[in-house]
Structure formats: C-alpha cells, structure tokens
Amino acid sequence: MNKIIPPYLLRLLTKNFLIWKIKTKEKKIFLTFDDGPTPDVTDKILDILESYEVKAVFFCTGNNSERFPELFSKIKNAGHQTCNHTYSHLDGWKSGAKDYVSDVERAKSIINSSLFRPPHGRITPGQIFKLRKEYYIVMWSLLAGDFYENASKERCLNNVLKHTKRGSIVVFHDSEKSADKCLYALPRFLEHFLERGFKFELLRGVQ
Numbered sequence: 001m002n003k004i005i006p007p008y009l010l011r012l013l014t015k016n017f018l019i020w021k022i023k024t025k026e027k028k029i030f031l032t033f034d035d036g037p038t039p040d041v042t043d044k045i046l047d048i049l050e051s052y053e054v055k056a057v058f059f060c061t062g063n064n065s066e067r068f069p070e071l072f073s074k075i076k077n078a079g080h081q082t083c084n085h086t087y088s089h090l091d092g093w094k095s096g097a098k099d100y101v102s103d104v105e106r107a108k109s110i111i112n113s114s115l116f117r118p119p120h121g122r123i124t125p126g127q128i129f130k131l132r133k134e135y136y137i138v139m140w141s142l143l144a145g146d147f148y149e150n151a152s153k154e155r156c157l158n159n160v161l162k163h164t165k166r167g168s169i170v171v172f173h174d175s176e177k178s179a180d181k182c183l184y185a186l187p188r189f190l191e192h193f194l195e196r197g198f199k200f201e202l203l204r205g206v207q
C-alpha cells in the first residue's frame with residue numbers, strides 16, 4: 001500500500017522544526033502543489049482553482065520556474081503563493097548539506113519565498129539545521145498519492161476525501177506524470193469540502 005500519511009512518530013519528533021499541519025479549530029484546508037510549473041498541467045490546475053475561487057500554494061522548482069517564467073508569473077498573478085522546492089529537485093538524503101543549501105538558495109533567487117518544502121520529503125538533520133534559520137520547512141498532513149504509478153485516480157480522490165481534516169496540508173502535483181489523477185481528483189475534492197463549509201487558505205500566517 002502507498003504511504004499517504006507521514007508516520008506519527010516522525011511528526012512528533014520533528015514538530016518543532018518541520019510544519020506538518022496548521023493548528024486551527026476552523027474549517028480550513030491548505031492546498032499545495034509540488035514540482036511545477038508544468039505547461040498545460042499547471043494551466044489546467046489554475047483554471048480549476050479559478051472556477052472554484054480557491055487559492056493554493058505552489059512549491060515550484062527553480063529550474064521549472066526559470067524554464068517557464070510566464071507560467072510562473074501566471075500562478076503569482078492569479079493570487080496563489082509560490083514557494084521554494086529547491087532548484088533541481090534534489091534528494092536531501094543523497095546530497096551534502098552545503099550543496100543542498102546552495103541549490104535552495106539558487107531557487108530563492110527566482111522564487112523568493114521563506115517557505116521551503118524538501119523534494120520527496122527527504123531532508124537530513126544537518127540540512128534542517130542550516131535551512132531553518134532562513135526558512136519555514138513545510139511538510140504535509142497527507143498526500144493525494146497522485147505521483148504513485150500504481151494508484152488510480154479514484155484512489156487519489158478517495159485518499160483526500162477520507163483523510164483531510166481541519167488544518168490539513170494536502171499535496172497534489174502539477175507534473176506530467178500526476179496530471180490525469182490530479183485533474184480528476186482536484187475538482188471533486190474542492191467541491192466536496194466547499195459544500196461542507198471548508199475554506200482553502202494560503203500559508204501566509206507562517207511566512
């Protein structure tokens with residue numbers, strides 16, 4: 001079975017350094033997208049968000065933001081939040097702290113955000129120690145699982161419908177390989193929670 005919720009013990013041990021959820025009693029959800037901007041896919045996501053009047057947080061790679069500057073600006077101009085997801089989508093477990101931090105800094109020169117999400121959720125204590133001086137490190141409460149090759153689009157929808165709660169940080173991907181599943185699950189997910197009085201909020205409070 002695919003993992004969509006991070007282990008409790010990991011969240012507990014790292015809660016002072018990493019953001020896994022937003023503490024709130026209100027019906028608020030924090031919708032995030034990783035790995036874009038991706039032509040066509042991000043455009044379609046922006047159209048869906050606009051049609052439901054929902055704002056979201058995009059953790060972009062510096063590389064994609066540089067390759068597709070108009071799309072990157074389009075996200076920002078629509079009132080969404082753009083945040084740092086490294087320049088080259090580095091795996092923290094396979095990179096030294098110095099190289100990792102300089103890749104994040106390279107992305108910052110393009111994205112300019114104090115919010116950072118490590119690709120694959122992989123980050124070492126040394127990298128956290130260096131980055132937390134300058135960044136809030138945002139993890140997630142649950143993954144839609146849209147990037148798992150063996151997951152169906154119905155399963156992804158079920159994941160987010162079943163596990164999203166007040167204060168959840170939910171992750172979708174605006175990437176080629178997640179597109180079919182994301183574009184199927186997203187409008188249904190938004191509709192479900194909007195009908196139940198939830199609001200989708202940006203991560204401005206922690207920025």
Ligand SMILES: [Zn+2]
Nearest residue numbers: 034035119120
């Ligand atoms: Zn990623």
